[in-house]
Amino acid sequence: MINLAQRDISHSLGKFIVTALGVGMLIGVVLIMIGVYRGMVHDAMIVPNDIAADLWVVQKDTLGPFAENSRLHEDLKYSLKGFLGVDEVHPITFQSLQISHAKKPIRVFALGYDVFSGYAPYTLNVGRSIQILHKEIIVDTKTGFKLGDSIPLGRETYTVVGMTHKAVSSGGDPMVYLDLHEAQELQFLFSNEQIRNDRFRGGNSVSTAMVNTVVLTLKEGFDAKTVAREIQRWKHQEVYTQQEQSNILTKNLIERSAKQIGMFTVILLIVSSVIISLIIYTMTIGKMKEIAILKLIGAPNIIITKMIGQQSVLLGILAFIGGNIFANVSANFFPKTVILIPMDALKLFLVIIIVSILASLSGIRTALRVDPASAIGG
Amino acid sequence: MSTPIIAMRGISKTYGTGDSAVTAIKEATFEIFSGETVALLGPSGSGKTTLITMIGCITEPSMGKLSLNGEVVYDEKWLIHDERKLRRENIGFIFQAHNLIPFLNVLENVTLVPQMNGVSTKDSNVKARELLEYLGVGDKETKMPSQLSGGQSQRVAIARSLANNPKIILADEPTAALDGERALSVMQLLRKLAHEQNVAIVVVTHDERMLPLFDRILRVEDGVVREEQY
Numbered sequence: 001m002i003n004l005a006q007r008d009i010s011h012s013l014g015k016f017i018v019t020a021l022g023v024g025m026l027i028g029v030v031l032i033m034i035g036v037y038r039g040m041v042h043d044a045m046i047v048p049n050d051i052a053a054d055l056w057v058v059q060k061d062t063l064g065p066f067a068e069n070s071r072l073h074e075d076l077k078y079s080l081k082g083f084l085g086v087d088e089v090h091p092i093t094f095q096s097l098q099i100s101h102a103k104k105p106i107r108v109f110a111l112g113y114d115v116f117s118g119y120a121p122y123t124l125n126v127g128r129s130i131q132i133l134h135k136e137i138i139v140d141t142k143t144g145f146k147l148g149d150s151i152p153l154g155r156e157t158y159t160v161v162g163m164t165h166k167a168v169s170s171g172g173d174p175m176v177y178l179d180l181h182e183a184q185e186l187q188f189l190f191s192n193e194q195i196r197n198d199r200f201r202g203g204n205s206v207s208t209a210m211v212n213t214v215v216l217t218l219k220e221g222f223d224a225k226t227v228a229r230e231i232q233r234w235k236h237q238e239v240y241t242q243q244e245q246s247n248i249l250t251k252n253l254i255e256r257s258a259k260q261i262g263m264f265t266v267i268l269l270i271v272s273s274v275i276i277s278l279i280i281y282t283m284t285i286g287k288m289k290e291i292a293i294l295k296l297i298g299a300p301n302i303i304i305t306k307m308i309g310q311q312s313v314l315l316g317i318l319a320f321i322g323g324n325i326f327a328n329v330s331a332n333f334f335p336k337t338v339i340l341i342p343m344d345a346l347k348l349f350l351v352i353i354i355v356s357i358l359a360s361l362s363g364i365r366t367a368l369r370v371d372p373a374s375a376i377g378g
Numbered sequence: 379m380s381t382p383i384i385a386m387r388g389i390s391k392t393y394g395t396g397d398s399a400v401t402a403i404k405e406a407t408f409e410i411f412s413g414e415t416v417a418l419l420g421p422s423g424s425g426k427t428t429l430i431t432m433i434g435c436i437t438e439p440s441m442g443k444l445s446l447n448g449e450v451v452y453d454e455k456w457l458i459h460d461e462r463k464l465r466r467e468n469i470g471f472i473f474q475a476h477n478l479i480p481f482l483n484v485l486e487n488v489t490l491v492p493q494m495n496g497v498s499t500k501d502s503n504v505k506a507r508e509l510l511e512y513l514g515v516g517d518k519e520t521k522m523p524s525q526l527s528g529g530q531s532q533r534v535a536i537a538r539s540l541a542n543n544p545k546i547i548l549a550d551e552p553t554a555a556l557d558g559e560r561a562l563s564v565m566q567l568l569r570k571l572a573h574e575q576n577v578a579i580v581v582v583t584h585d586e587r588m589l590p591l592f593d594r595i596l597r598v599e600d601g602v603v604r605e606e607q608y
Contacts, residue, residue: 001493002486004479011481011522293477296436297491297538298466373431375477376550 004294004303005310008287019279020315024322026272027352030265031327032334034344037261039337044170044249047111048242051092051121053215054224056240057231063248064240065094065212066170072237074184074209083230085222090119091211093183096173099151101144108143108176109169112183112211122177127162133179138162142174153178154186170249172336184208269351276319277359280312284363288370295372308363316356320349381448382409383545383578384433389442389452391428391601402428405442406603408596410580412545415572417589418582419606420598426582429598430548433580434469435461447545466491470539470577472549472568476531478523484510484534485519491542502541509537513567529560536567540575547571549581553588565591 009016047066057080059070077089093112098105113121115130122138127147130136137158139145149160158178167175178186188208190198218227228239240248284291291304324345331338391403402425410416418426431437432444435451435458444452447468451458458464465471478487488506493499510516513533515526523531532552539547549568553561565581565588572579581592589595595606 001499002482002490004481007486008481289477290479290481293473293479295462296434296465296471298462298464298469299490299494300460300462303494371436373427373436376427376431376436376471376473 003310004307005314008307009311009314016315017318020318021322023272023276023279023315023319024324025326026268026275027319027323027348028326028330029323030268030272031323031340031345031348032331032338033261033265033268034348035327035331035338035340036334036336037258037265038339038341038344040170040172040254040257040261041250042339043168043172043337044254045246046167047109047121047169047175048246048249050123050167051090051215052217053090053242053245054218055216055228055231056242056245057214057216057235058212058238058240060237062238063252064238064245065092066245066249067252070212070238071210072212072214073207074180074211076211076235076237077214079235080214080216080231083227083234085218085227086216087219088119088217089214090114090117090121090216091180091214092121093180093187093210094212095183095187096169096171097153097176097186099143099153099176106143107173108139109171109173110176110178110183110186112178112180112187115179122164122167122175124162125165127160129162130177130179131161134182135159136161136178138164138177140164140167140174140176142166142168143176151176154182154189156182166337168337170254180211181208184210269355272352273355273359276312276316276356277362279315280308280356280359280363281366283311284308284367287367289375291367291370292372292375295370296375301368304367305364308367309357309360312356312360312363313353316352316359320352380411382445383412383447384408384410384580385443385445386433387443387445389432389439389444391425391432391437392440402601403432403439403598403603404601408603408605410578410594412578413572413576414593415569415579415581415591417592417595418580418598419584419586419589419595422584424598425601425603426598427550429603430550430580430582433546434471434548435464466494466542468542468545470542470544470547472532472535472539472547472552474551474554476523476528476535476555478531478534478538480523482523483519484515484521484523484526487523487534488537488541491538495542506537506541509540510534513537528555529564532556532560532564533567536564536571540571540577544577547577547579549579551582551584553583553585558587561585561588 056064058064059072062068062070064070074091077091081089095110097108097110099108134156137160139160141163145160147160151158185208188210224241231239327340331340386406386408388405388407390405392399392401394400420426432439439452485506489502492502510519515530515533553564568579569591596603597606
């Protein structure tokens, strides 16, 4: 049996492909929106995953450095080390900085850690770890700097000795890593004038020996929650497990953004559905005469229904392929991470097929109402 | 006496109801036999198209009795379940503007109805090629309708109407879009087909010059159908 849908599409192939590509771009945007969400979750977890702690000790009544200001005395690390089950103790600072590269400002997220502890809360892509104080820094490739570049920060100028790849904060800012004490000075040290002013006012300058969190790793066989309870009881600080800190990041911090993206995705899907429906309806309206002739010469409804349905589904498939190509090509140009995973694409494909079938219903309904007598009379 | 292929008994068609009711056909009674060519003649709006669509089971009559090929298809109500099956198995249509499907080539236009009737692609292609050769457009089978002249298109349309071996061909002003010479050629072809293939051909026409080519003439005026001697 002649495939009417295929013949009709072949007859106006260019128009059909352009239409499919148009719808495909919409579908591509839907895929990108899902990818942006995936990227947000992925980005948010990079730093906690690189830090790879069992417990996060933060200022009492706060959610930790990613959600709220958290300040702890650095020397807390000594008493924490004495708790039963605690293996390693690493004080860490976090802060947002604005540096410039090629005269353009770049926001970065700086992580300060004890460079001589043997601890490395990052994955190096090229270069080496920091070996000289006040001189060296590790940056992410997204900053645009290269190995050997100089970066003025505070009172020092640092040389890039190592680089990570795609290490970003939950906000999508590229990471930089420097020694804990330098990071502390950057964050907590006032200018000389400020210190002088504070002395005249009778106050004391704040100590720079502060950190935002102290992360702990536990010895094998110790339960993180049990150790956390002990630390909370004796040190009066907030303690989160790695999972709890991850939840704060993914659920609390980016939940609203995720909902926002979810809303956009749903709206885009609805818009895509309406557009596919309109296209199929318009394509059907454009074939009213042919449909009337088909009915007049005795074509059963199933043949007409199949013709419209097949065109609709094929439009959806082509649009999906086009959308996928569009999304994969354009994803690399987005400033923040966009992660496209096959399972999302597969789910979207099923949605598009269902939408295409539903969209064809309005066209089919119109086609089945065509009076075959309208083919008579020129 | 042989059974008429088309038999109408008191068929009427009224559009609308009450004060706005318009009777398009008033108690039409006639018979048409296999091999006959019959002209439906009449001014615009006289009810010719309504009559032809009732014969083609497209428009439902309001009253009367209609038989096709000896089977009563309408007796105050439709007695058939699938009028499209009846059409594609028994009736061929030729239109004023040929009305070929624009996205099918010539061969596909002709084989579409037989294939819908379950004839294999191979057999329907053989039959279609025979018809296209017979009608003088055998070399056009791969052409699209937009690549044909008016006369060629109408010949393809005739081939399509014959492809399902119909017992009835209903033609709605098949020569209206053709010049005098081509119109005459098409009418002569239809007459030849009717006699050679024993098909009843009912042609709606305005062109009185063609009347000598018909066996009978049914004149329709204000919905009244009467036989006219030429």
